[in-house]
Amino acid sequence: MSRVLVVGTVPPPGGAAARRLAVVAAGRLADGDEVTVLSPDPRSAAHRSGSLTGFALVAQLAWRSRRHDVLELRIEPSLPLAPDSGRALRTAVLLALGVVLGRYASVTLRLDSPVPIPGGVGGRATTTLWAAVDTVVVQREEDRALLAQVPGLSAEQIVLEPPAEEAVAAAVRRWPTATDSGLRSEAQDEIRRSAAEERSLLAARREIGTPLPRAGSAFSEHVRVRASLPGLAHAALGLSRRGAAGIVRRQRALRTGSRSR
């Protein structure tokens, strides 16, 4: 059993990228790992939340490295760097981050697209960062090509994982097609149905209160509530069961293939 720290925004906020990270965490949990989710957004169904920009992230990762050996870190806007970060701050934070990542046995970076690192993925400041990473997961071929040119990263370390679940999420909402004869009424019905479902979900979330701080409980509770609502059995976290299973399978394959340190 690994002790996994998952860092990044998870639902309800955060859209498809957040759902993807949640599925990663869910997969780890299903595998018997001990998982802690740390989110920058207090609305997330995470175990912990707090500022994760700049040195606050570095401090959090350093502190939590004592209890965790595996790190799944999502690189998203303002995590680790705010878009308006200056060159000096960028250099200092990325260097410090590279150092602190070295404290984990296994590190996976999950990059949003376009990669939200101000100043780009290259440069001397990122060298330490890439050197401390086992795997980098990117969403688009352009990002993979960009990273392949970065010194310190090998092609094997870069994994392309297209955001297929966005299409799955769309399928869950069952939009009519352009050729449907009752296009407007069907779209309108689906909007009303989805909105009603969302209202039920929010009401249920209000009933159970904010996510509990105990390890594992908040996230699983979030999944449980979604799955227990009528019509949502196949849509925990906004994904179909098949879609979620596919993502979990990819994560497992990824972990199996990752380097041990």
Next chain:
Amino acid sequence: MASVRGGDDGGAGAPLVFVTPRYGPGVVGGSEAVVAEAARGLAARGHRVEILTTCAKSHYSWANEFEAGSFVEHGVTVRRFATVAARSRVAAGELERRVQRSEHLSAGEEVAWVNGRFRVPDLYLHLVAHAASYRAIVLSPYLFWSTIYGADVAPERTIVMPCLHDEPYAWLEIVRETLSKVAGLWFLSEPEHQLTHRVAPALAPRHAVVGAAVEIPERYDPAGFKARHGLERPFIFYAGRREQGKGWRDLLAAYASAVARDAATFDLVTVGAGAPEIPEGLAGRVVDLGYLETEELPNAFAAAEALVQPSTNESFSRTLMEAWLAGTPVIANAAGEVVAWHCERSGGGLTYADESEFAHCLRFVAEAPKAAAALAAKGREYVLEHYRWEVVLDAMEQFLEDFPRR
């Protein structure tokens, strides 16, 4: 004061006059646009047409920004008259607040309310002097001094195009009287017609839904529009007055909610009058382009992923038509009787009853773009069938054939 042409006796060859509180470049408003285009359209068909208006550009200040006088534009004689400000802004403001709260006003207070925004006595006097020489006097919209006082001059030859919405002003006694005493009424949509029957049961017997129309642009330049305004991300579009009466703040709230739900993959771009007062939390997601030139506006509609219409105070909603013409789907407030009617009748627009449904409308546009485009195509067919100027001007001419009855 300019005089009308000699020899006119109000007969079939006499001029037709439109009275609108604002006219000219920079003026934003649905009824103002309909009046301007109808006047030009009828002039192009050989009618003698005049527009009587004020020197005001802003419907907030009613300050005299244009020069008084007359000129000919697009075959229409335009006569401008200076506004006179309210006697007491404090008293006017208090009456306005009471009307907004739907409190009962005495007859005297209603008159004071009408006089509280602007008055344009010179225009009134011009009508008094020349009413008999006009074939018909068309006043629009219903709630301003120019219409309520103008209807008093020659009601037997007056048509009001009220552009009525279900709002507190509509239920004032002075409005009911105006709608009841004139000889004719032109409505822009069937829901407006029905609402007017509820507001004024003793409606002028001669009334018709003539509709309104929009110009059909020869071409659109969505890519150029985005480039000219630095818009790199896809966006939804709101065009109109940024004020609560038009649902602007409700739209901001719904959009903020959609952003929080991560349903808003689009920015919100807005154009029009009024300060948009964008909340700090939406800075960077809501883009205000201010006032757009008439030639540029169709490009904005074409560049948008969807038009949003949050207003419940519409008697026609030109922006819906302009969006559909540009092949852009429409997302409208279900509480807006007229816009919901258009959406359902055309099969080309979606409506939302709350923020959650608004968010899902955005998701539909983002996740099913082909279906959204197919909806917009239905909307375009609807506009071309019902709201071309040829159709509307035919209806107006038919109405005018034996108006006023002798």
